[in-house]
Amino acid sequence: MQLSNRQLFLLHNAQTSTSPLMLEAEKAEGSIIYDIHGKEYIDLISGISVSNIGHRHPKVLKAIDHQLQKYMHLMVYGEYIQTPQTLLAKYINDLLIADFNGPVSTYFTNSGAEAVEGAMKLAKRYTGRSNFIACNQAYHGHTHGPMSLMSDEQYRKTFSPLLPGVKFINHNSLENIDYIDETVAAVFIEIVQAETGYIPAEMAFLEAIYMQCKKTGALLIIDEIQTGCGRTGSLFAFQKTQIKPDVLLLAKGFGGGMPIGAFIASNQVMNSLSENPILGHLTTFGGHPVCCASALATLQVIVEENLMEQATIKGKYIHEYIKKHLAIETEGLGLMQSITFKNFDTCKLIIDTCLENGILTDWFLFSSNKLRISPPLNIETSLLEKALATLVAIVKKYI
Numbered sequence: 001m002q003l004s005n006r007q008l009f010l011l012h013n014a015q016t017s018t019s020p021l022m023l024e025a026e027k028a029e030g031s032i033i034y035d036i037h038g039k040e041y042i043d044l045i046s047g048i049s050v051s052n053i054g055h056r057h058p059k060v061l062k063a064i065d066h067q068l069q070k071y072m073h074l075m076v077y078g079e080y081i082q083t084p085q086t087l088l089a090k091y092i093n094d095l096l097i098a099d100f101n102g103p104v105s106t107y108f109t110n111s112g113a114e115a116v117e118g119a120m121k122l123a124k125r126y127t128g129r130s131n132f133i134a135c136n137q138a139y140h141g142h143t144h145g146p147m148s149l150m151s152d153e154q155y156r157k158t159f160s161p162l163l164p165g166v167k168f169i170n171h172n173s174l175e176n177i178d179y180i181d182e183t184v185a186a187v188f189i190e191i192v193q194a195e196t197g198y199i200p201a202e203m204a205f206l207e208a209i210y211m212q213c214k215k216t217g218a219l220l221i222i223d224e225i226q227t228g229c230g231r232t233g234s235l236f237a238f239q240k241t242q243i244k245p246d247v248l249l250l251a252k253g254f255g256g257g258m259p260i261g262a263f264i265a266s267n268q269v270m271n272s273l274s275e276n277p278i279l280g281h282l283t284t285f286g287g288h289p290v291c292c293a294s295a296l297a298t299l300q301v302i303v304e305e306n307l308m309e310q311a312t313i314k315g316k317y318i319h320e321y322i323k324k325h326l327a328i329e330t331e332g333l334g335l336m337q338s339i340t341f342k343n344f345d346t347c348k349l350i351i352d353t354c355l356e357n358g359i360l361t362d363w364f365l366f367s368s369n370k371l372r373i374s375p376p377l378n379i380e381t382s383l384l385e386k387a388l389a390t391l392v393a394i395v396k397k398y399i
């Protein structure tokens with residue numbers, strides 16, 4: 001007997017949850033995902049901040065196709081000169097040279113977690129120190145390095161031992177800023193703490209951390225894996241603040257739907273990876289030429305079409321719409337908006353009903369009573385209105 005895709009999925013695809021969403025996708029275009037029955041879903045989560053310019057953007061498809069005609073993987077990262085990598089690194093340099101006060105160097109990875117891993121090693125190598133500071137309830141990825149930066153006790157206990165020498169401070173608290181001392185290699189922060197429900201960092205908090213890093217020589221690593229690439233209303237969220245990173249992390253929306261991440265630093269900091277020992281950091285597929293071509297096209301679309309502005313306008317629209325129709329203040333910045341419900345059961349019921357009604361939303365890893373609204377930046381206004389009207393009608397029924 002032939003098994004269905006659904007049965008095959010449950011039988012042969014590794015399961016990391018006992019209740020996967022199980023939407024069986026047929027295709028995706030712009031801000032809509034179509035399932036195998038032809039049902040349309042308006043995407044209000046962008047695959048968790050990945051599809052910032054929507055699904056299968058024509059300029060991204062063209063760039064991918066162009067590169068496919070030339071070459072795919074040739075050699076482990078960093079050995080051959082591959083045009084898609086050099087063009088992308090130069091484009092990033094031009095975008096960031098002023099913020100970094102000089103030339104910028106990018107190390108391309110395959111994922112966000114791997115960008116965090118690389119940045120941890122870079123900070124150790126550059127400072128000669130091994131301790132790290134991260135924020136309680138921040139999420140930086142699921143491999144061992146990033147998990148060591150995760151405060152959640154359940155994950156820590158289950159996967160211990162993790163890396164030693166990590167201390168946690170509270171997002172938006174000035175208490176314990178003195179944990180950042182001369183033993184600290186780097187401090188990891190997010191400008192909007194994503195997985196607690198899109199909590200923007202306060203300026204006083206960011207400035208205190210920035211000053212303490214300057215004072216102690218600890219590197220400031222800003223994780224913009226979710227907040228980057230236009231999502232908060234500026235190309236990178238730190239550009240809305242007075243602080244600047246020593247290392248910037250990108251992934252997710254950076255690739256326009258292809259897997260790529262990056263850690264980015266000044267040439268001076270990045271050069272510390274190139275000797276003692278040589279090949280101190282390696283990846284086979286990092287900076288895959290097809291992914292780099294896709295990422296460059298994606299960044300160009302965001303910049304040239306000024307999608308950052310769309311994030312600001314549509315973020316405000318969502319906030320006002322929800323306030324007007326539900327008397328609830330959403331939390332967040334730009335197109336990272338969340339709605340808080342009284343508990344997980346209510347939130348889950350609303351998310352499930354949204355799914356039945358063709359709207360894709362989600363909750364947060366560390367805030368299961370909050371609902372995530374983070375559509376593509378270029379979602380059509382009419383689709384956004386339709387999705388919000390459906391969401392509001394469903395919420396009214398259940399709260």
Ligand SMILES: Cc1ncc(COP(=O)(O)O)c(C=O)c1O
Pocket residue numbers: 048111112113114116139140141142190194223224225226251252
């Ligand atoms: C802020 C942040 N950092 C790091 C990561 C890890 O990225 P990846 O899933 O590509 O490893 C994520 C993923 O959700 C993230 O949201």
